[in-house]
Amino acid sequence: QVQLVESGGGLVQAGGSLRLSCAASGRTFSSYTMAWLRQAPGKEREFVAATSWSGGVTNYADSVKGRFIISRDNAENTVYLQMNSLKPEDTAVYYCAARSGWASDYVRQYNYWGPGTQVTVSS
Numbered sequence: 001q002v003q004l005v006e007s008g009g010g011l012v013q014a015g016g017s018l019r020l021s022c023a024a025s026g027r028t029f030s031s032y033t034m035a036w037l038r039q040a041p042g043k044e045r046e047f048v049a050a051t052s053w054s055g056g057v058t059n060y061a062d063s064v065k066g067r068f069i070i071s072r073d074n075a076e077n078t079v080y081l082q083m084n085s086l087k088p089e090d091t092a093v094y095y096c097a098a099r100s101g102w103a104s105d106y107v108r109q110y111n112y113w114g115p116g117t118q119v120t121v122s123s
Contacts, residue, residue, distance in 0.1 A: 002026040002112050004096045009117030012086055016121075020081040022096030022114060030074040033103050035110055036081045038092035038119075048094070049081060050103035059103040064090075086121045094119050 008020040020036065035050035049070040050059045058070055069082040079096060094117050097110035104110075 002029060002032060002098050004098060004112060004114035006094065006096045006114045006117040009094060009119045011120045011122065014086060014088055014121055014123050016086050017082070017084045018086065018119060020083065020094055020096075020117060020119070022079045022081075024077045024079070024096075024098070026077075029077040031100070032098040032112075033101060034070075034072055034079040035097045035099070035103070036068075036070060036079075036094055037097055037107055037110070038090075038094045039116075040089075040092040043092075045095070045107050047105040047107055050105065051079065052103050057103050059105055061105065083119070086119075088121045088123045090119065091121050092119060093117065 003025040006022050036048040038048050039045040047061050051070045055072050067085045072079040096114040098112040099110045
């Protein structure tokens with residue numbers, strides 16, 4: 001089992017950047033695929049990015065490809081999401097999530113979730 005806590009959200013202007021962090025507790029962090037997902041007001045939760053246990057495989061939603069980068073530091077039990085060229089439509093609560101298995105883009109396959117961090121992009 002793993003516990004997750006996100007940080008780094010905030011208010012940023014369009015075109016700006018933010019870096020989200022997710023700190024995980026548990027000795028088996030390095031065995032999990034880690035992902036970032038988001039939920040905007042009135043919308044369903046959607047996949048953003050995922051990274052395999054080693055970081056060697058990554059998967060991105062089309063809407064963030066070329067702008068966001070997911071990475072992880074297994075020594076620090078932390079996963080990151082570098083968000084560049086932010087757009088107002090990126091405004092959402094961002095969640096860190098974990099699962100055993102491959103870097104899936106299917107939201108329901110993620111078993112462990114953090115409480116989320118708000119990202120607001122102003123136009």
